[in-house]
Amino acid sequence: MEQVITIKTPLTGDVCKSLHAGDRVFLTGAVYSARDTAHHRMMEAIREGNPLPFPLQGETIFYAGPTPARPGMPIGAIGPTTSSRMDPYTPELLERGLKGMIGKGMRSSAVREAINRYCGVYFGAVGGIAALLTQCVQAATWVAYQDLGPEGIMRLQVLNFPLIVINDCHGGDLYRDRRLPDEAMANNERRLL
Amino acid sequence: MTELRNISCREIIHTVKNLFIKANTSLTDDVRAALCRARQDETSPLGQYVLDQILENEVLANRTQTPVCQDTGIAIVFLELGQDVHITGGNLYGAVSEGVRLAYADGYLRKSLCDPLSRTNTTDNLPPVIYTDVVSGNHLKIVAMPKGGGSENMSGTAMLLPADGCEGIKKYIVDRVKTAGPNPCPPIIVGAGIGGTMEQAALLAKKALLRPVGLPNPNDERLRRLEEETLAEINKTGIGPQGYGGCVTALAVQIDMRPCHIAGLPVSVAIQCHAARHQEALL
Structure with missing residues (x-):
């Protein structure tokens, strides 16, 4: 296996440029949990001219909805959800300064193009290993949409969160490199709103 | 023909609750064995790395009573109900629902169900999906399957x-x-x-x-x-x-x-x- 690269959030353009599809990464710093309905609400806020729950500049969104924390613990189990469901919202967020995304599975061509254009990066976390991943979360605080329960936005402080670069800003794509079936790519395009 | 037998809703609630907590924090031996075989068969280094993490996660989930996956699922329940069973102290499906509710509340499991149109969370992971087969005998078999989205x-x-x-x-x-x-x-x-x-x-x-x-x-x-x-x-x-x-x-x-x-x-x-x-x- 390749050497593991250590990076910190917020992400800069230079950090994004230094990453390539297939790189193993340990990420440290703050990331924001947001999934389906949180994205829908953020888009509503943008359309209505209201401020977003957190400034996007340089930030990283983790497509995740954790289990509730046991007493004395910062968070419950946490892990990535399927990223492609957030594809319809993502190019606009990248345009507004979002840099990093953590999830699982493929992105649409529109998202991949936006990652290149706005110099972002899409990381994959392994799904179904939430007991392991939660050990990297040191603190969690509510940011917005608490009424959505697991779908609300939390600010998570992570330490050495294990990731793999799937899409880099140079057009690199781990799934394309691994020759995944065309049917899988086509499926994500069909899901675009 | 077996003898008529009483099974109480209290016992059903308790059983369903424990099954969903156990299902979410451990894997069965057959799944673990299949994953171990997969680790031996996999030739790609990245694939081996993923399988190592999956196997390590299961051990950790068991030890710390943390869910294996944060998606603790929609609760599917398969019932095999002997026709000589008499349910006492309430309603069978009501008891199954209550067991699910308690598992997700007391077991710190994620509530992952919502109204399909408004997307408002039901807040208690109810309702479960229940399938019942009525069979001969006086037993009740309960299978709990938390299914990820x-x-x-x-x-x-x-x-x-x-x-x-x-x-x-x-x-x-x-x-x-x-x-x-x-x-x-x-x-x-x-x-x-x-x-x-x-x-x-x-x-x-x-x-x-x-x-x-x-x-x-x-x-x-x-x-x-x-x-x-x-x-x-x-x-x-x-x-x-x-x-x-x-x-x-x-x-x-x-x-x-x-x-x-x-x-x-x-x-x-x-x-x-x-x-x-x-x-x-x-x-």
Whole structure:
């Protein structure tokens, strides 16, 4: 296996440029949990001219909805959800300064193009290993949409969160490199709103 | 004919609650063994790395009583109810629901259900999906299956033509897996139901997932061959663990079948992520 690269959030353009599809990464710093309905609400806020729950500049969104924390613990189990469901919202967020995304599975061509254009990066976390991943979360605080329960936005402080670069800003794509079936790519395009 | 036997709602609530907590924080021996075999068979370094993490996660989940996956699922309950059972102290489905509610509240499990249109969370992970078979005897068998959304999203049903035959069935199953790609958290377990009606094929596929992983169809040699051939095709796709490439895309293909109408050939595919969680109890 390749050497593991250590990076910190917020992400800069230079950090994004230094990453390539297939790189193993340990990420440290703050990331924001947001999934389906949180994205829908953020888009509503943008359309209505209201401020977003957190400034996007340089930030990283983790497509995740954790289990509730046991007493004395910062968070419950946490892990990535399927990223492609957030594809319809993502190019606009990248345009507004979002840099990093953590999830699982493929992105649409529109998202991949936006990652290149706005110099972002899409990381994959392994799904179904939430007991392991939660050990990297040191603190969690509510940011917005608490009424959505697991779908609300939390600010998570992570330490050495294990990731793999799937899409880099140079057009690199781990799934394309691994020759995944065309049917899988086509499926994500069909899901675009 | 067995003797009439009372089973109390209290016992059912308690059992359902414990089953869902246990199912979410551990894997059964057959799933663990299948994942260990997958680790031996996988040749891609990235695939091996993913499988190592999956195996380490299960040990940790057990030790810390943390869910194996943050998606603790929609609660599916399969009941096998002996016709000589008398349920006391309430309503059977009410007791199952209460058991689910308590598991997700007291077990710190995620409440993952919402109104389909407003997307408002139901806040208690209710209602569960309950299927009941009434059988001879005076027992109640309860199977708890928390089912994750990512793999469920990749499942599907097709009404094939009789002319499509065995090759058509195989092609549909493999196409579903290819279309799913990395989304359902491979290595997956593929349940398939052939025959019956549209909805019965789907239920057969889902129930096929309850068979111990890798145990061939016990009733039909043709299905055993179809399972074997389909698994080989799936593992040639190169999707691999987590879609990062490799030779282990599925741990098993498990197929069940029923007669269907002379005009049709319903086929359903239920896709299960590697965190294949289910627990059962016999009352």
